[in-house]
Amino acid sequence: MVRAIRLLTTVFISVILCHSAMAHSVTKEQMHDDGIVRLSKIEVYPQYRDEYIELAKEVGEISLLSEAGVLAMYAMAETDNLCLITILEIYSSQAAYSRHIESGHFKKYKRETLHMVKSLELCDQTPLNPRSEIANVINAD
Amino acid sequence: MVRAIRLLTTVFISVILCHSAMAHSVTKEQMHDDGIVRLSKIEVYPQYRDEYIELAKEVGEISLLSEAGVLAMYAMAETDNLCLITILEIYSSQAAYSRHIESGHFKKYKRETLHMVKSLELCDQTPLNPRSEIANVINAD
Numbered sequence: 001m002v003r004a005i006r007l008l009t010t011v012f013i014s015v016i017l018c019h020s021a022m023a024h025s026v027t028k029e030q031m032h033d034d035g036i037v038r039l040s041k042i043e044v045y046p047q048y049r050d051e052y053i054e055l056a057k058e059v060g061e062i063s064l065l066s067e068a069g070v071l072a073m074y075a076m077a078e079t080d081n082l083c084l085i086t087i088l089e090i091y092s093s094q095a096a097y098s099r100h101i102e103s104g105h106f107k108k109y110k111r112e113t114l115h116m117v118k119s120l121e122l123c124d125q126t127p128l129n130p131r132s133e134i135a136n137v138i139n140a141d
Numbered sequence: 142m143v144r145a146i147r148l149l150t151t152v153f154i155s156v157i158l159c160h161s162a163m164a165h166s167v168t169k170e171q172m173h174d175d176g177i178v179r180l181s182k183i184e185v186y187p188q189y190r191d192e193y194i195e196l197a198k199e200v201g202e203i204s205l206l207s208e209a210g211v212l213a214m215y216a217m218a219e220t221d222n223l224c225l226i227t228i229l230e231i232y233s234s235q236a237a238y239s240r241h242i243e244s245g246h247f248k249k250y251k252r253e254t255l256h257m258v259k260s261l262e263l264c265d266q267t268p269l270n271p272r273s274e275i276a277n278v279i280n281a282d
Contacts, residue, residue, distance in 0.1 A: 023272075037217060039227060057270040064273070074229075074275055076178060076266035086180060086266070088215075088229060125217035125227070129198040131164075132205070134215055135276045 023061075023138045026068045029092035031133075035071075036091040041121040044083050048116035053077070056085070059109035061138050067103070069096020072136035083118075090134060164202075164279045167209045170233040172274075176212075177232040182262040185224050189257035194218070197226070200250035202279050208244070210237020213277035224259075231275060 044052045060073040072090035077083070091097040100106055185193045201214040213231035218224070232238040241247055 039217070053269050057273075060270060060273060072275070074273055075269040076180070077269060079265040079267045082267065085269070124220040126220045126223065128194050128216040128218060128226070129201060129279075131280045131282065132198075132201060132215055133278050133280055134213070135278070137274050137276070138270075139272045139274055141272065 023065055023140045025065045025137065028071055028135075029068045029096065031071065031090075032093040034094045036089070036094070036097050037125045037127055038089045038091075039123045039125055040087040040089055041119075041123060042085040042087070043118040043120075044085065044113075044116050045118050046083055048113075049083055052085075052113055052116045053082075055109050055113050056087070059105050060087075062105040063100060063103070064136060064138050066105075067096070067100060069093060070100055072134050074136050088134075088136075090136075164206055164281045166206045166278065169212055169276075170209045170237065172212065172231075173234040175235045177230070177235070177238050178266045178268055179230045179232075180264045180266055181228040181230055182260075182264060183226040183228070184259040184261075185226065185254075185257050186259050187224055189254075190224055193226075193254055193257045194223075196250055196254050197228070200246050201228075203246040204241060204244070205277060205279050207246075208237070208241055210234060211241055213275050215277050229275075229277075231277070 056075050060075055063070040063073050069092040070090075071092055072088055074088040075085060076087075077085045091100060197216050201216055204211040204214050210233040211231075212233055213229055215229040216226060217228075218226045232241065
C-alpha cells in the first residue's frame with residue numbers, strides 16, 4: 001500500500017511538473033469531421049518583417065492559449081528569407097474557425113498587419129495519415 | 142488520506158488511459174540548438190499518388206514511433222491537388238537527422254518513391270516563437 005501511494009505520488013508530481021512547464025491554456029477540443037488543416041503562406045515587405053513577426057507571435061500565443069478550437073498555429077519563416085512565412089493552422093471545426101476570425105485578437109492582428117503583407121495564400125490541406133496528430137503548446141518562459 | 146489516494150488514483154488512471162490511446166513510442170529528445178525545422182515540398186506524378194501516400198505514411202509512422210530525435214513528421218497534401226505534398230519535419234539535432242537518413246525505413250522510402258517524385262524542395266525554417274512547441278504523435282487505431 002505504501003509503495004502504491006509512493007508510485008501514485010510520483011505520477012501526480014510528474015503531471016504537475018509537466019503542466020507547470022506550459023503556460024495556462026484552455027482544454028482543447030477534439031478534431032471534428034469539418035476541421036481545418038491549413039498552410040497560410042505569407043510574404044511580408046522587408047521593412048516590416050520584424051514588426052510583423054512580433055504581431056504573428058502575439059496572435060498565435062493568444063489564440064492557442066485562449067481558444068479551445070485552435071489546435072495549432074505554428075509560424076515559421078524560411079531560414080534563407082525570413083520574409084517568407086508559413087503558418088500551420090489547425091482548427092477543430094468550421095465553427096472554431098469562425099470564432100477565431102471573429103475574435104478581438106485576430107481582428108487586431110489583421111488590422112495592424114494589413115499594410116505589411118505583400119501576398120497571402122491560404123492553402124487548405126488534407127492530412128495523409130489520420131492517425132498522425134499534432135499538438136501545439138505554448139511553454140512558459 | 143482516503144481522498145488523497147482517490148485523487149492520485151484518478152490521476153494515475155487518466156495517465157494510463159491517455160498513454161493507451163497512443164501507439165507505443167520512444168521517449169522523445171528535447172530540441173537542441175542545432176535542431177532542424179523543415180518543410181519538405183514534394184510533387185508526385187499523378188499515377189503514383191496513392192502509392193506514394195502509403196509509403197509516406199509508413200515512413201512517418203515508423204520514424205515517429207522508433208526515433209527519439211524525430212519530433213515531427215506531419216504529411217499533408219493540398220486539398221485541391223493531392224499531388225502537392227508538404228511534410229513538416231522536426232529533428233531534435235543534426236545528429237538525429239543523420240541517424241534518420243541512415244535508417245532502414247528512410248532508405249526503403251527513398252528507394253521505393255524515387256521514380257514517383259517529380260520535384261522535391263527542402264525548405265529549412267526558423268520558428269518565429271521559441272515558446273511555441275509542436276508534438277506529433279501516432280494514435281492507436
